[in-house]
Structure formats: C-alpha cells, structure tokens
Amino acid sequence: MRQDTSQHARNRIKQRIQGEGYAGIATTVLSIVVVGLLLTVTFAAExxxxxxxxxxxxxxxxxxxGDQDRDFTTLTYSISDDAxxxxxxxxxxxxxxxxxxxxEAQPTGQGFVSWxxxxxxxxxxxxxxxxxQVNAQGAVRSASRSALVEVDTTPPTLQLVNLPNGMRVRSPVLEIQGVTEPGASVWLTGAPSPVTVDTEGRFLLQYRLQxxxxxxxxxxxxxxxNTASIQRQVELVTTAPDVLVTAPPDQAWFNNPIVTVRGEAPPDTTLTVNNQPVxxxxxxxxxxDLLLDEG
Known part of the structure; x- marks a missing residue:
C-alpha cells in the first residue's frame, strides 16, 4: 500500500513537470511571434x-x-530618406x-540647384x-515643399526737381531735390554715404559747387x-558777364525820344535794360528800343 502511494506521487510530479515545460515552450513561441510582428510593423511603417x-x-x-548682382539664387535642400x-x-x-x-534617384542627405x-x-x-518646388518620391509615399523667389528687373524711378542740365547759378551751394522708389538707396558722386530717402521716396541734399x-x-x-542714374552739369558763375554796348555812343544827343540800344553779351546771359528783360x-x-525822358 505504501509503495502504491509513492508511485502515485511520482507520477503526479512527472505530469506537473511536463505541463510546465509545455507552457514554457508555448510562452517562448508566443514571444517570438510577437517580436516578429513588431519587426514587421516597424519595417512596414519605415x-x-x-x-x-x-x-x-x-x-x-x-x-x-547680367550685372553680376543677384543674378541667380541657389536652392539647398535635404531629404530624410532615399528618394x-x-x-x-x-x-x-x-x-x-x-x-x-x-x-533623379538620390540618397539621404543634401543637394542643391541654382536658378x-x-x-x-x-x-x-x-x-x-x-x-x-521640391518633390521627393519615397518607396510608397511622396512629399513636396516650396520656396518663394521674387524676380525684379525693373530699375527704380529717379527724378530731379527744377534742375535742368546745363543750369547756371550764382550760389556755390546747390540744393538738389528729387524722388525715387520707396526703399531705394540714392548715392551722389563722391559721397561717402547714401542720401537720406523718406518713406515716400523723396530726398533733399546740398552739393557744393566749384x-x-x-x-x-x-x-x-x-x-x-537694379539701378537708375541721372547726370547733370551745373555752372557756377561768380563774375559778372562781359556786356558791350555798341550803340548809342556815350554822351550822345537825340532829337527823337526813342533810341535803339544795341550791344553784345554772352548768349546765355540774363540781360535787363532799365529793369526790362532783353x-x-x-x-x-x-x-x-528805349523811350527817353527829356533832359
């Protein structure tokens, strides 16, 4: 009787061990399957x-x-995957x-093009x-991104006010007034810095003449x-022009109250006779023709 009981206990222990072994094997197999699924999902997502x-x-x-200033732009781009x-x-x-x-098939990394x-x-x-616009086509999906570029080849406006070419002046300080495109820079010959331009494009400066x-x-x-330019020539006159009166002669006597005054002067001279322009x-x-008073 004791022997039968011992044999029965050994059989139960043996069955228990076998059951635990089968469970361990099942757990291991399940773990392998889960890992495989995770790898598959990760690979698919990538x-x-x-x-x-x-x-x-x-x-x-x-x-x-073609002036070598802002003639082109370079687009630098990078992609995260082969595309x-x-x-x-x-x-x-x-x-x-x-x-x-x-x-063009390109690996992960950087590239550039110029336009x-x-x-x-x-x-x-x-x-x-x-x-x-940059378009990158991956294995299944694609992506696109763009950068804005403005093309401007129109020179700015530039106008001067009341300053004709060849103007003759008496003052050594010349006032230059004008207007340009708002945001533009204006430079004067020989000046170390640009002229101040207001928000409406107006400017005013003084230029000393020789x-x-x-x-x-x-x-x-x-x-x-883009640039625009204006050239001007201005003459500074500090000496009186030579005026020669050829008629009538000095100290002459007339019976007629109307006398014709004739003479010579530089062609661009502003001439007056008795405050009347000539x-x-x-x-x-x-x-x-001058009307004389008696005496």
Whole structure:
C-alpha cells in the first residue's frame, strides 16, 4: 500500500513537470511571434513613410539682368530618406516654367540647384513671384515643399526737381531735390554715404559747387540691385558777364525820344535794360528800343 502511494506521487510530479515545460515552450513561441510582428510593423511603417524635406534659398529676391548682382539664387535642400527627386519652377498661376531636376534617384542627405531666372527655353521670365518646388518620391509615399523667389528687373524711378542740365547759378551751394522708389538707396558722386530717402521716396541734399562747370551723377539702387542714374552739369558763375554796348555812343544827343540800344553779351546771359528783360540772340547780340525822358 505504501509503495502504491509513492508511485502515485511520482507520477503526479512527472505530469506537473511536463505541463510546465509545455507552457514554457508555448510562452517562448508566443514571444517570438510577437517580436516578429513588431519587426514587421516597424519595417512596414519605415517603408511607407514619406521623406521629410528641408530647404533654403540663398536669395529670395533676384534681378537676372547680367550685372553680376543677384543674378541667380541657389536652392539647398535635404531629404530624410532615399528618394526620387524632381525640382520645378512654377509661376503665380501654377504653371511649370522651368524644370531644374527631373526624377533623379538620390540618397539621404543634401543637394542643391541654382536658378538664373530663365525658363526652359532659356528666356528670362517676367517679373513676379515664383515657387521653387521640391518633390521627393519615397518607396510608397511622396512629399513636396516650396520656396518663394521674387524676380525684379525693373530699375527704380529717379527724378530731379527744377534742375535742368546745363543750369547756371550764382550760389556755390546747390540744393538738389528729387524722388525715387520707396526703399531705394540714392548715392551722389563722391559721397561717402547714401542720401537720406523718406518713406515716400523723396530726398533733399546740398552739393557744393566749384567755380566753372561742375559735373555730378545721382544713382538709385533698389533692394534687388537694379539701378537708375541721372547726370547733370551745373555752372557756377561768380563774375559778372562781359556786356558791350555798341550803340548809342556815350554822351550822345537825340532829337527823337526813342533810341535803339544795341550791344553784345554772352548768349546765355540774363540781360535787363532799365529793369526790362532783353533777349540775347544765339550770336551774342541784343537790341532794345528805349523811350527817353527829356533832359
């Protein structure tokens, strides 16, 4: 009887051990399956993820006019995953005007392209806003980002007020007044710094003249680097002009109350006789009928 009881106990222990072993095996198999599923899901998520794109431009305002100032912009971009990259330039209506890169397979990392403001036919585009659009096609999904670039090739306006070319003045201090495009910079020949321009584009400065003929230039430059200029010549006259009266002779006597005054003067002279203006001909001669008082 004791022997049967001992045998029964051993059988129960054996069954218990076997049960625990089967449970351990099942747990291990389940763990392997879970890990495999997690790896599969992670791989799938990585595979279908859209590439991330970051981009910057060296210039957001260009003036492609060949003056070597802001003639082009460089687009630098980076992608987070291997992708097929295309880069196009779109106008304000969304039309493609230039293809800079078409379907090029690129690894993760950085790239760059330059745009000189021309379309696919090589002609310069019209002034306005354009999008530099980068499209990166991953294994399943794609991503797109754009940067705005403005094209401006129009020179700023520049006008002077009451300062004709060839003007003759007596004062050595010349006042120069004018107007330009708001935001533009105005420079005067030989000046170390630009002229102050107000928010409406108006400016006022003084320029010291030397005796004789003075030449100077005013140049306006806008934010895109476009320029406009005006040249002027102004003569400073500090000595009286030579005037020669040829008739009538000095100390002459007349029976007629009307006498004709004739003479010569520089053609650009402002001449008056008894406070009345007299025109000087191109050859430097003048003539004026004067009514005399008796005596």
């Amino acid at each position: 595979w279908v993820r859209a590439p991330e794109i970051n981009l910057t431009t060296s210039q957001s305002l260009i003036s492609p006019n 097929t990259v295309s880069i196009q330039v779109l106008d304000s209506s969304g039309h493609v005007v230039r293809t800079l890169l078409q379907g 000189d403001g021309s379309d696919d036919s090589g002609r310069r585009v019209q002034d306005g806003l354009y999008q530099l 005796d004789g003929l003075n030449s100077f230039e005013l140049r306006a430059s806008d934010e895109a680097g 025109s000087v001909a191109a050859d430097g001669t003048f003539s004026y």
